[in-house]
Amino acid sequence: MNTKPYVVLAAVVAAVVGLGGGWWAAQPHSHLSQHERLGAEIGCQCGTCPKRPIATCGCAFADGMLSELAALADDSQSDDEVIATLVSRYDPSVRIKPGSTGFGLLAWVTPMLFLTVGAVGVGALLMRWATMRDDEVIVSEDEASLVIATGDPEALAIVERELADLE
Amino acid sequence: MILLGQTTLIAAFAVAIYGVAAAILGARRAQSSLVASARGAVFVTAALVATSTGSLLWLLANDRFDVRYVAQNSRIDQPFVYKISALWGGMAGSLMLWTIVLCGYMAVAAWINRDRHPELMPWVHAVCLTTTAFFISLQLFAANPFETLPFMPADGQGMNPLLQNPAMAIHPPNLYMGYVGFTIPFAFAIGALVSGKLDTSWLHAIRRWTIVAWFFLSIGITLGAQWAYVELGWGGYWGWDPVENASFMPWLVATAYLHSVMIEEKKGMLRVWNMLMIITTFALCIFGTFLTRSGIVSSVHAFTTSTLGPLFAGFLAVILTVSLGLVAYRLPQLRSKNQIESVLSRESSFLFNNLVLMVACFAVLWGTMFPVISEAANGIKITVGPPFFNRVNIPIFLSLLALTGIGPLIAWRRANWPSLRRAFVLPGTTFFATLVACAVLGLGGVYTWMSLALSAFVVATVVQEFWRGARARTGSTDEGLIMAMTNLTRRNKRRYGGYVIHVGIVLMAIGITGSSVFQTDVEATLRPGETVDVGGYRMQFEELDIFAVDGVDVVSASLVAFDGTRPRFRMVPQRHFHPRQDNPTTEVAIWSGLQHDLYVVLAGWDNNDTGLATFKMYLNPLVKWIWIGGFVLMLGTLICLIPDRSLSDSGMANY
Numbered sequence: 083m084n085t086k087p088y089v090v091l092a093a094v095v096a097a098v099v100g101l102g103g104g105w106w107a108a109q110p111h112s113h114l115s116q117h118e119r120l121g122a123e124i125g126c127q128c129g130t131c132p133k134r135p136i137a138t139c140g141c142a143f144a145d146g147m148l149s150e151l152a153a154l155a156d157d158s159q160s161d162d163e164v165i166a167t168l169v170s171r172y173d174p175s176v177r178i179k180p181g182s183t184g185f186g187l188l189a190w191v192t193p194m195l196f197l198t199v200g201a202v203g204v205g206a207l208l209m210r211w212a213t214m215r216d217d218e219v220i221v222s223e224d225e226a227s228l229v230i231a232t233g234d235p236e237a238l239a240i241v242e243r244e245l246a247d248l249e
Numbered sequence: 250m251i252l253l254g255q256t257t258l259i260a261a262f263a264v265a266i267y268g269v270a271a272a273i274l275g276a277r278r279a280q281s282s283l284v285a286s287a288r289g290a291v292f293v294t295a296a297l298v299a300t301s302t303g304s305l306l307w308l309l310a311n312d313r314f315d316v317r318y319v320a321q322n323s324r325i326d327q328p329f330v331y332k333i334s335a336l337w338g339g340m341a342g343s344l345m346l347w348t349i350v351l352c353g354y355m356a357v358a359a360w361i362n363r364d365r366h367p368e369l370m371p372w373v374h375a376v377c378l379t380t381t382a383f384f385i386s387l388q389l390f391a392a393n394p395f396e397t398l399p400f401m402p403a404d405g406q407g408m409n410p411l412l413q414n415p416a417m418a419i420h421p422p423n424l425y426m427g428y429v430g431f432t433i434p435f436a437f438a439i440g441a442l443v444s445g446k447l448d449t450s451w452l453h454a455i456r457r458w459t460i461v462a463w464f465f466l467s468i469g470i471t472l473g474a475q476w477a478y479v480e481l482g483w484g485g486y487w488g489w490d491p492v493e494n495a496s497f498m499p500w501l502v503a504t505a506y507l508h509s510v511m512i513e514e515k516k517g518m519l520r521v522w523n524m525l526m527i528i529t530t531f532a533l534c535i536f537g538t539f540l541t542r543s544g545i546v547s548s549v550h551a552f553t554t555s556t557l558g559p560l561f562a563g564f565l566a567v568i569l570t571v572s573l574g575l576v577a578y579r580l581p582q583l584r585s586k587n588q589i590e591s592v593l594s595r596e597s598s599f600l601f602n603n604l605v606l607m608v609a610c611f612a613v614l615w616g617t618m619f620p621v622i623s624e625a626a627n628g629i630k631i632t633v634g635p636p637f638f639n640r641v642n643i644p645i646f647l648s649l650l651a652l653t654g655i656g657p658l659i660a661w662r663r664a665n666w667p668s669l670r671r672a673f674v675l676p677g678t679t680f681f682a683t684l685v686a687c688a689v690l691g692l693g694g695v696y697t698w699m700s701l702a703l704s705a706f707v708v709a710t711v712v713q714e715f716w717r718g719a720r721a722r723t724g725s726t727d728e729g730l731i732m733a734m735t736n737l738t739r740r741n742k743r744r745y746g747g748y749v750i751h752v753g754i755v756l757m758a759i760g761i762t763g764s765s766v767f768q769t770d771v772e773a774t775l776r777p778g779e780t781v782d783v784g785g786y787r788m789q790f791e792e793l794d795i796f797a798v799d800g801v802d803v804v805s806a807s808l809v810a811f812d813g814t815r816p817r818f819r820m821v822p823q824r825h826f827h828p829r830q831d832n833p834t835t836e837v838a839i840w841s842g843l844q845h846d847l848y849v850v851l852a853g854w855d856n857n858d859t860g861l862a863t864f865k866m867y868l869n870p871l872v873k874w875i876w877i878g879g880f881v882l883m884l885g886t887l888i889c890l891i892p893d894r895s896l897s898d899s900g901m902a903n904y
Contacts, residue, residue: 107640123636133634138770139483142853145772178634180619185627189619193612193641200604208597211588 092202100198104191108182116155120164121148125178133178251316254304255395258385261297264290265382269375276371276444284367287374291359294381295352302349305342305394309335315401318342318394324407324829326800331408334418337425338408340542340557341394346422347538348384350429351377354458358433362454369451372440373433380432383564391557410827410834416476420469424496427466428534431499433458435531435572438524442575447520447582452510455527457890459510463503464886470496471879482835482850484770484867486875489638494617495537498610502530505606508599508656515661516596518585521576522603528572533610535565540617591663598656605649612641639765647699650758653751654680654707657714672713679709693766700762704755711748718745738888746888753882756874763871764846772852774863780811784868786847787811788820793854793862802826804833806851806862810840822851822864845870 110119121137128143136144136151147168154164168176180186268290275283305318309332314320322335322342331338337346355377362370388394411417434455441451473493478486487493506526512519543558576583589596616633623631658672683705687698715734722733738745773781775790782788791807805823809816820838827834840847848867855861 125632125634133632134483134485134488135635138485141483145852174630175620175632178632179636180631180633185623185629186631189616189623189631189633189637190641193608193615193645196611197605197608197645200608201601204600204604205592208589208592208600212590212592214588 089202089206092206093199096198096202097195100195101191103198104194105182105187107194108180108187108190110161110182116161116164117152120151120155120161123179124151124165124168124176127172127176133175135178250304250307250313251395251397254301254308255393257297257301257304258388258395261294261301262382262385262389264297265294265378265385268294268378269382272371272375272378276368276375281367284371284374287371287378288359288363291355291374291378294378295356298345298349298352298381298385302336302345305345306333306336308395309333312405314403314405315398316394317396317398320398320402320405322405322408324405327405327407328413330418331413334412334421335408337421338412341388341392341396343421344384344388344392345394346425347429348381348388350422350425351381351384351432354430354433355381355436358436358458366437366440366450366454368444368446369437369440369454372443373436376436376439377432387557387560391560406829407827410825410830411480414476414480416472416479420472420476423465423472424469427462427464427469428496428499428537430458430462430465431503431527431531431534434462434527438527439572439575442524442572442579445579445582447579449514449517452513452523456510459503459507459527460886460889463500463507464883464890466496466500466503467879467882467886470500471876471882475876478872479837479839480834482837484768484848484850484865484869485764486872489613489616489635491617492537492541494613494638495533495540498613499530499533499537501606501610501613502526502533505603505610506530508606509603512596512599516585516587516589518587518589518596520583520585521580524576524583528569528576532565532568532572535561535568539565593659593664593669595656595659595661595664598652598659602649602652602656605645605652609642609645609649612645613638616641643696646758647696647703650700650703650707650755653754654703654710657710657748657751675713676706676709680706693762697762697766700758704759704762707751707755711752714748715745742891743889746885746890749885749888750882751885753878753880753885756878756881758878760871760873760875760878763874764869767870768867770865770867772863772865774853774861777860781864781866783847783866784845785812786817786868787813788849788864788866790862790864793860800828804851804854806854806864808838808849808864810847820847820849822849824851841873843873846872 110123118137122135124136124147125133126136126139126141126144126147127133128139128141134144136147150168150171151164154167159167165177180189182190268287271283271290272287274280275285275287308316308319309323310329312319312323312325312332314323318339318341319335322339323332327335336342355374358377359370359374362373366373437451437455437458441447470493473496474486477488477493481488503526506523509519509526510523513523539558539561543561589600591597616638619633620630623629654676658669658676660668680702684698684702687693687701692698692701715737718737719730719733722728722737723730726733728736769784771781771783775781777790777792780787780789787810789809789811791809794803794805794807796803796805803823803825805821808820808822810818810820818840820840822838823836824833825836835850838849846867846869848869850865850867851862852865853863
């Protein structure tokens with residue numbers, strides 16, 4: 083059976099699933115409030131901690147940033163506007179989560195693509211090996227009887243095992 | 250002592266270079282005297298580096314502040330244990346620790362294998378000595394620990410107070426024992442590639458070395474997480490910091506190798522893949538060292554920016570070029586004649602396990618390097634923090650957890666449906682029962698349900714495996730169940746030790762899930778006598794105290810935790826102001842139980858005698874299970890490391 087078209091189809095599906103999964107992962111959690119959501123995406127700028135999310139950092143500087151965030155959210159600004167304001171006040175590294183568009187989306191998509199395409203690759207490899215193996219274990223009756231006639235117990239065991247596998 | 254340290258370091262460099270030349274010439278000309286001389290060079294280099302390290306330790310212990318490294322990392326009233334641990338508290342000293350650990354490993358490997366693997370050992374010596382020479386050269390030409398100051402300061406600056414913690418005193422040596430330990434498997438792999446002796450002897454030779462290195466890396470990572478939890482004061486233990494990631498990546502690849510090597514041992518397959526795994530693991534260890542010292546990514550754990558980055562990058566490039574070139578050269582000999590017999594086999598599940606582990610490693614590497622990549626690509630540095638790593642890695646690690654349970658249930662070579670049905674009944678039922686229970690109880694979201702259900706699935710798999718094996722023994726012998734399980738483990742330590750490791754991983758997964766999903770936190774500003782509720786506790790603030798201990802100014806708050814009306818325990822969070830340090834350190838108060846930890850941080854206070862103090866309080870469920878899981882993982886690894894009697898009799902136990 084020519085399996086090539088199926089492998090290509092599976093690879094395309096995997097690529098689509100990977101891209102879709104990456105895109106989905108990049109999207110913000112909709113069930114959280116803006117304050118909670120951005121609190122987990124804005125990094126503390128105190129300079130001593132490794133830019134932990136201000137929602138969980140716990141230092142006084144992060145608390146100040148949380149207050150700023152709350153004030154900006156109260157002004158009914160969108161996520162992008164809040165982030166733009168904080169970037170202008172601090173630094174571009176204030177946002178510790180890559181964006182869901184542009185180059186930032188690449189960060190999300192690549193690992194997912196690696197996973198799905200890799201899974202198809204491993205699956206295809208396994209199928210190929212298994213198919214080759216099945217082809218190999220077909221032993222002609224003459225060969226089998228020859229092996230049995232020689233009385234080599236090891237060869238006999240191999241043939242019996244492979245015949246059993248075929249059942 | 251300064252002269253002794255410096256001289257022995259120079260001598261060690263010269264001897265190491267000689268050893269490399271002798272080993273290569275000895276192997277090429279088949280001159281055993283030259284190979285023996287190279288082996289001697291290994292021992293002499295180790296002795297010289299040990300002397301040099303001892304000199305630096307003496308200088309640290311004796312407050313020789315005329316040495317720049319001592320002045321920067323120690324002070325007179327620093328506790329003795331931290332004067333010693335200052336050896337790895339700074340850049341130059343940490344490179345010295347790398348070198349001495351490597352020397353220890355290569356000397357032991359040279360001694361154990363003095364009469365074995367004659368084709369491989371010259372190349373093993375050459376690789377180990379080259380790596381040693383590289384690290385010594387860094388100390389001699391870029392970060393000299395014996396550099397002196399033109400004057401003798403009255404006191405030193407002292408080690409970073411954050412590093413003055415018991416976990417931090419033992420975490421780096423363990424981490425380095427892990428990192429550096431992978432040099433030996435790498436050296437054997439290169440030896441096999443260069444000599445063309447590509448049978449399974451090199452695999453057998455590195456089995457224990459790989460497990461030992463993995464063991465220490467596991468301890469190092471766990472201790473690092475505990476240090477972060479206790480010392481950094483943000484309520485968590487893993488922040489996906491680049492330096493944390495640097496230790497995690499080789500662990501992931503080494504874990505993949507420890508699984509896939511079984512396929513090579515059993516079927517002679519995946520020979521190229523396993524070779525690449527060993528090379529990648531070592532390259533990632535060097536990459537991690539590069540990451541910490543190059544300043545290429547920002548991290549609280551990193552050493553100060555230095556000129557070492559290009560040197561490490563160059564060394565890494567040489568490692569990859571040479572080893573991948575050798576793999577390409579030996580590709581025809583490395584190709585396996587065997588194939589996997591069925592998609593439904595344990596081999597297949599191991600292949601998927603390898604894929605998932607490699608994807609996890611890639612995701613961590615990608616996220617760690619993405620700021621650099623984005624800046625190089627479009628000039629804008631896109632920072633990548635915990636939100637990215639958590640969201641990308643959770644599904645990957647859930648897949649891994651599933652494969653941890655599935656793998657042992659599938660037979661080697663070829664499984665059939667009836668046997669699979671039998672094997673999956675108990676674990677599968679446990680999985681679905683836990684999933685439904687989590688959903689009914691409303692425990693978190695889908696990820697939480699999956700994590701807990703898959704954990705239950707893996708535990709059921711392990712219990713079933715032990716039960717089946719033990720029952721088979723009790724049926725054929727007069728052993729009781731416990732004795733049967735013990736003997737079962739003794740007869741196949743690698744397999745059952747591996748299952749114990751799986752249980753450790755599950756306990757850690759439960760701890761991580763519980764503490765991540767169900768953490769509650771409260772921030773409160775209280776006057777003395779006022780209370781605040783955290784989880785099921787009522788926390789009453791008693792008083793604020795300010796005093797000095799050993800030159801450190803301490804602001805200390807006292808709180809009593811009530812369970813209902815009954816006082817249960819007292820908690821004392823503090824802030825320490827160390828001399829010559831800009832920022833105070835947070836000394837967290839932690840009450841730890843099996844169900845949860847109560848974690849209190851003194852976030853601020855009013856200096857105007859109002860007695861007001863601000864606290865951050867966290868109730869972290871199940872955190873203790875992470876540390877317990879770490880212990881179980883170590884126990885399982887130790888079981889795997891116990892030599893088999895049959896191997897001892899044949900002289901192979903030393904491998």
